[in-house]
Amino acid sequence: MKIAIASGKGGTGKTTVACNFSKFLQQRFHDNSFKGVALIDLDVEEPNSSIFIAPKAERIEKIFKKIPEWKEENCTFCNKCVASCRFNALAMLPSLIMRFPELCHSCFVCEAVCPHQAIKMMPYEIGKISTSSEDNFLFIESKLNIGEVAAPALIKQSKDYVEKEVPSNYWKIFDCPPGTSCSMIEAVKSADMVLLVTESTPFGLNDLQLAVKTLRLLKLPFAVIINKYDSSYPELDKYLEKENIPVFGRIPIRQEIAIAYSAGNLINEVYPEINKIWENSYSRIKEMRNERDCNTIR
């Protein structure tokens, strides 16, 4: 089971939900349906889950994208590579083919058009993946290098890494980037379901609506958790009801939760009532999965 935690708006509590729900699930590993939990932080621009999970990274791998390397000795300055690049990542100077790695999308067109093998795609570091483990729990963090823009490429490779490294009978929780642009889409698109974390304000609602549109376009099932809940924002309630969106729980706004969060502590311990929300989410997700499996068989 792959569950993506996303939001639209930043700062709604994706990381809080991802970390605390993962830790709740870890206690359920004896459940027949899975043997362990993997928490994967795909918020590659600002990954924060490690603050709460406090792992000792056992393994760090560099992640690369491919960018063109120029071989001067083969080049005839025919300009085909420059002309074919739709991202302006190459420019021809009198004695040099200049490359702009941050603009390169790694599409391989320049290498393909070069008639003299003067362009070869070579690895260029964009970020790092670190992995740590404890009993029935894996933590994987993906972090983008500062100044680098290839967040979607890093997210894609991180997901490939997860497919390879995490046992298939583990539940996988993905902490995703905010927004609805390419990074968020790359992070959520291969999930079985998405948990959207929102807050009870007009900003929360506006950005939730954008996220819902995105997930519907991707045909992904989803449910909502409302965080920092103090009082109802009727427009949000109306919207959720009208659109028939399931709400798995409301996490109250409480100073003890904010303080625990600020110090990098899990909420499950300081506010045990939250476990009811995880319990409910867990059983609802299992229901959704069973329905899906039935539909697939049909």
Add this chain to the structure above:
Amino acid sequence: MKEIVILSGKGGSGKTSLATSFAALGKEKILLADYDVDAADMHILLEAKHYKEEKFYSGFEAVINQEKCIQCGNCKILCQFDAIEEKDNRFYINPIDCEGCGYCEMVCPEKAIKMKDAEVGNFYVSNTRFKNVLFHAKLNIGADNSGKLVSYVKKQAKKYAEEEKIDYLLSDGPPGVGCPAISSVTGANYVVIVTETSLSGFSDMKRLHELVNNFKIPCGCIINKADLNLKVKEEILEYLEKNDISLLGEIPYNKSFPESIRQLKTVNEYDKNMAVLIKNIWEKIYKTNL
């Protein structure tokens, strides 16, 4: 003309609440821009009504002419983005995954694939209820090029500021340190970093500062939720001093931020005590950028 960009790294640290409060103070003397193009919220509180709307195109998107396609599958094999789907022996481009590189067009033996301009989003110019002019945009769902859309909003806003002789452009930035954040910082004169006294807030702020530092742009810092975790606050203050970042002000943890949004008011309209704090911060930013 000077551009002041509000950023935070971490989402939800209070960027938009502060930006809209500054908008209420500056009125028509400041021009506004919202660079959070995939989840823009500034226009909501400011009740922005647009008087100009344009479609924004950037990059390309492949289209397959089914009549010419001979189902050879070359395009699908070579696409680096898995953007070509095969269904019932026909090939389709998934516009969400297509990055518009043109490899498929190049390898198609029947010239069945053409590249068309990709519509990335909508661009708006609006009037706010505080008499500011706001430049903002809405990225299409799943569109690439959010950084290019940010750059376009910025370019148009700066042009307007020069023409109308407005001295300050105040921009509300996106979270993160990636593509749209980099476009937001590019060409700015001053960055206001909004952080909070949590380990996450501090970690995100350090990554943001590393980015801003690459651009050698001066910055100041607002510590939001300043009394939440005094230990983290000490660490933030130490970091500011060590890195020569001026402290613009501290805002205590309070519920006026969400409550004011729910009432569609700016924080300084809603809470008189906050108004005093925010006014002091705004004056500091203003004086720093005279």
